Amino acid sequence: MKSALPLVVDLSGRLVVAVGGGPVSARRVRAFAQEGAVVRVIAPWVCEDLRDLVIDGAVEWQAREYAGATDLEGAWLVHTAAGEPHVDRQVAGDAEGLRIWCVDATEASATAVSVPARADVTTAHGRVTISTYAAGDPGLATSLRDGVADAVTQGRLDLRRTREHRSAGWVALVGGGPGVDGLLTARGHQLLRSADVVVVDRLAPRAVVERLPASVRVIDVGKTPGHHAVPQWRINEILVEEAGRGLGVVRLKGGDPYVLGRGGEERHACEAAGVAVEVVPGVTSAVSVPAAAGIPVTHRGVARGFTVVTGHESVPGLPTGGDHTLVLLMGVSLLEETMGALVAQGRSPDCPVAIVERGFSPTQRTTVGTLSTIAELARERSVESPAVIVVGDVVRLGPDWERARPA
Numbered sequence: 001m002k003s004a005l006p007l008v009v010d011l012s013g014r015l016v017v018a019v020g021g022g023p024v025s026a027r028r029v030r031a032f033a034q035e036g037a038v039v040r041v042i043a044p045w046v047c048e049d050l051r052d053l054v055i056d057g058a059v060e061w062q063a064r065e066y067a068g069a070t071d072l073e074g075a076w077l078v079h080t081a082a083g084e085p086h087v088d089r090q091v092a093g094d095a096e097g098l099r100i101w102c103v104d105a106t107e108a109s110a111t112a113v114s115v116p117a118r119a120d121v122t123t124a125h126g127r128v129t130i131s132t133y134a135a136g137d138p139g140l141a142t143s144l145r146d147g148v149a150d151a152v153t154q155g156r157l158d159l160r161r162t163r164e165h166r167s168a169g170w171v172a173l174v175g176g177g178p179g180v181d182g183l184l185t186a187r188g189h190q191l192l193r194s195a196d197v198v199v200v201d202r203l204a205p206r207a208v209v210e211r212l213p214a215s216v217r218v219i220d221v222g223k224t225p226g227h228h229a230v231p232q233w234r235i236n237e238i239l240v241e242e243a244g245r246g247l248g249v250v251r252l253k254g255g256d257p258y259v260l261g262r263g264g265e266e267r268h269a270c271e272a273a274g275v276a277v278e279v280v281p282g283v284t285s286a287v288s289v290p291a292a293a294g295i296p297v298t299h300r301g302v303a304r305g306f307t308v309v310t311g312h313e314s315v316p317g318l319p320t321g322g323d324h325t326l327v328l329l330m331g332v333s334l335l336e337e338t339m340g341a342l343v344a345q346g347r348s349p350d351c352p353v354a355i356v357e358r359g360f361s362p363t364q365r366t367t368v369g370t371l372s373t374i375a376e377l378a379r380e381r382s383v384e385s386p387a388v389i390v391v392g393d394v395v396r397l398g399p400d401w402e403r404a405r406p407a
């Protein structure tokens with residue numbers, strides 16, 4: 001090709017004639033048929049893939065040699081991959097004479113039409129087609145296509161549209177999972193890609209936030225050493241204010257928004273102000289952090305259920321059997337009181353306990369003991385927040401119990 005203009009054509013209901021029955025022809029014929037073209041294959045024999053398309057009724061096959069320009073009449077597009085150079089040249093020449101665009105799949109330098117490499121990907125704004133073309137180097141076109149497709153699907157390309165056409169602001173309460181971006185949902189990633197403002201917690205997945213395009217405003221409402229957290233009423237106000245300016249706001253929270261995360265309050269504040277709000281569940285630390293330490297919260301024959309409760313205030317009446325797992329969040333500062341309260345409620349002082357600090361981080365650490373020993377062990381090891389405390393016989397199923405053999 002001397003010069004190349006990319007075009008997107010609508011083939012639906014239009015005749016495409018494909019000469020040749022091999023795999024190259026099969027691949028293209030399938031693509032033409034998928035676009036709704038009426039495809040006629042002319043070839044003395046066809047490979048298995050093409051035969052399948054014929055059997056499915058997706059294409060018509062005339063089992064014979066190419067017979068000349070009359071075979072091309074009525075076609076909007078011709079594709080030739082006969083495998084015999086003189087046939088392909090003849091088809092291309094005949095098409096030229098009839099002024100029908102012809103893809104000569106066997107002669108990259110002479111063809112009048114080329115089919116670019118293609119990928120269809122889903123973005124926050126719908127499905128798009130990525131087409132790439134690198135004259136004479138299909139391998140380069142393919143690599144380029146894959147690179148762009150990856151950048152789009154992984155959110156490395158900022159695809160947000162200009163703001164003028166935005167009709168109304170919105171808020172999404174997105175559960176960020178326990179801190180690693182692999183455990184943030186696909187919907188969460190998708191909303192982050194179209195957000196103008198991201199309001200983050202201390203325990204939200206930081207790596208995700210750091211990868212946001214520079215044009216996204218990040219508002220940090222989490223506690224940092226020396227600074228107090230922004231109070232809840234003010235967080236609610238920020239969400240409503242930003243959405244009220246017509247912006248898309250992602251409120252990125254640790255774990256799941258509705259598990260000890262005050263997601264309900266934030267949703268109500270948005271609704272009361274007439275702001276559209278979507279809640280995207282997340283992987284809660286209550287289940288995933290014990291899992292990161294090899295502890296299942298239920299296990300056949302060991303525990304039939306579990307209770308998630310805040311350890312930040314005095315615990316309510318809870319099941320006392322070792323076969324009912326307790327998961328305490330925010331429980332480090334009142335650890336000793338809480339463990340004492342559980343024994344007072346009737347749980348065995350020998351009931352196993354695990355404290356998993358900084359789940360999923362490189363410095364994750366598990367401390368195991370029993371209701372009667374764990375507070376002392378935690379003090380010795382300077383256990384600190386954030387940590388998930390698991391109480392129950394399931395703790396014995398994790399690898400740390402075997403190693404430490406605390407009881």
Ligand code: SAH
Nearest residue numbers: 255256259261284285329330358359386387
């Ligand atoms: N909505 C969150 C919980 C918020 S409360 C969720 O569903 O996970 C905050 C508490 O969660 C912390 O005090 C700690 O107990 C726990 N937590 C969250 N992420 C954690 C992590 N990566 N490692 C250990 N504990 C974590």
